[in-house]
Amino acid sequence: MSDNLFPDVSAFLRDRGWSLVRENTSGADLWSLTDRVQMYLPHVITRGSFEWSDITERIASAHDERPSTVAREIDFVRYDVARFRVDNDGLSDRTISLESGATVVSSAFGMLRAAATSARRPRQSIGSNYSKLGDGIAREARLGHTEPGSFVFPVALKVSTTEQETLGSLPGTVFDTATPESPERRVTRTLAQAISALDKHVLKPGLEPRMRDLTPVVIAGGTKELLAHLTRTVADPDISWLETGFSWAPIEAVSPSVPKAVTVPADAEARELMSRAVRLLSSPKTDPLRVVTGPIIHIGHTPGDPFGEVGIQSPSPSGSRYGRVEVTVRQEQLSQIHHWMDQGTTVVVYGVVEHRPGRPARLKDPAELQALEDTLPGT
Template sequence: MTEERDLRPNVASYLKRHGWTPGQAGQAGELWRLNAETRDGGGRLEGPSLAVPFQVELGSFEYLAILDRLARQLQVSTEKISEAVESEFLDAQNYRIADQYVFEESALLEGAATVLGSARRLVRAAATTARKPRAFIGANFSKPGDEMAKRARLAHTRQGSFILPIVMPVTPMVAEGELEEGAVPIEPGERSVTHTLASALAALNNIAVKPETSPGPDDVMNLVQSGVSKELVSAVREIVVSAGVAAFDVSFVWSPALGTPKEVPERVVIADEAAPLLNRVALELAKVKPEPDASVSGQIVRIHYVQGEPSGQIAIRTERRNRIVDVSVHATSEIVHQAYVWAHDHRAVLARGRIERKNDKTLYIPEPTAILPIDQLFANQFPIEG
């Protein structure tokens, strides 16, 4: 049995989210229990129990028995429980082909092929800009990003409407109790890819498409910092102009185990009328010169603050010169308190200011001119589709 087929982490996560707790482990597994309140509210009664082996292979007798037990407990079908358990650690991008091009639950091959090809390009571009913003990637795709993008898979299309689901398996997050002092939980790399893609598409839609005008220099830089690249815009445009599609239409469904990120769109729709504008945006991005070391963006990985002090430091993880590094940023106490919330919500952060190198070789921004979540660059212009 391979690790990819072992669904015990999925089962355990699903049970925890639904109020089950594991008991003492035995030689082969654990006995999980669901506690229930007594009718008069006086104490707790021991509820139903469920034996969960240390390994639960997909399709095995043990797995089917767990599904059956949960289905009877919740009075739903085993198929519904199976879908929920198997989706526990999956982020999904659902690309929709317009109903007028769907006949007898089939779509034009050309349109479907374009959507799939462009979806692959979107994931690959987002996997690179999730590590470091790039206006124009060209041949300089990130090798670690490419390895992450290769984990994406095509799932089954949905009956009744033609949706092509692209799913990205995500790894469980490290529990807060297992982190070093001052460290904060960060998104797994796979989640960061889909998160960046959703944020980039929202930025493209809100900054460039909805205003129906070519973005100015500041808008272009905001697009780049939000994860937009020429390659991403070109992939969106390819879907928009494809015969048998009608519009770029994608919705996002997030892993229940990791939860839904804050400030991301549920759905982004870009009509075919936007094709000329998208072409102009792509051309503008191709002309952007690499930004000097005057800003850093990424996830907050550490916060240092002494209660009552006027300032502290936050550390942002980013990529510089093809290496992952942590850059410390001086921050006021007000920003530090906000940073705890941003880190908890896994919102990528942008810090602008001159980057210096300390005597111990660590990187530091002593006088930042701005520290803010990246989604604030575009969220206030138009409401996010949802």
């Protein structure tokens, strides 16, 4: 990462509600929080410099906070943070049993590692087939200090920089593109959406799950392994619930539909439901169709053509570079698809994937896209 903190501070200001009033190529931009609160932001900011101290003090004054708090939040501008928060069953909020704490931390890593593999392609069970690229991302995660109150274990994952693709121009075709999702964001998002899908389709209904109830969980990124680690945590006798909360790196846009927090109860009924789900996902299953999930990163359409082309970001099976699967869609769906791309919504599509040497993979037939949260209605 560059020593220049200008991009980080800019992202922080946007996240806190500031607006860029005037860009100045000569060395500083003018930002505004209100008509009476404005600040010039130099294009070069070095930690520990006079500019750094002045900026953190001005921001802190505007938000009635301490400069040290502002500086710490800017430090995490490039990090997605998953907070695993547990209740310690009425014990002192200053301690938790060492065994329980070890269970939470171990299970948190296991869930993140499973999500890093299922983020590359939804699957029911991983077995020994963990993704090496996914494991590399999971190993980059950092464990922060616990936070006051019930025990909180923050797991921070630094997002990398991605750039928009440069698409070749075709006469008469209109293209729209979006910045691809970073591989680290895809992992954290998958973890959040998988736990949320489990809560929506298994825990909240409170009925013995069937395989069809678990389909949206698998599509969202849930696997036997992820659910097994989650079940292990809530089975601890000193834990009465587990809350997974997510805060998203301001340096990278995130869809408003992505979950912010999910609480999993640790009562006997919830444990049994999750144990049953783990047993179901352990059964072998062959999927005749490929499920493709991810954000939309490009749309192409020729005026008057009844079909358009959509590119869904999907990790390349042969490398760390992000890839895409191209899908032909009907013209009447393009308005909704543009909205999903603008919002960064995760979409889902089913089909037979055709691999083309030197070119992006493609679904063989026109297909209907759905937002992930709409793939199957709640019970």
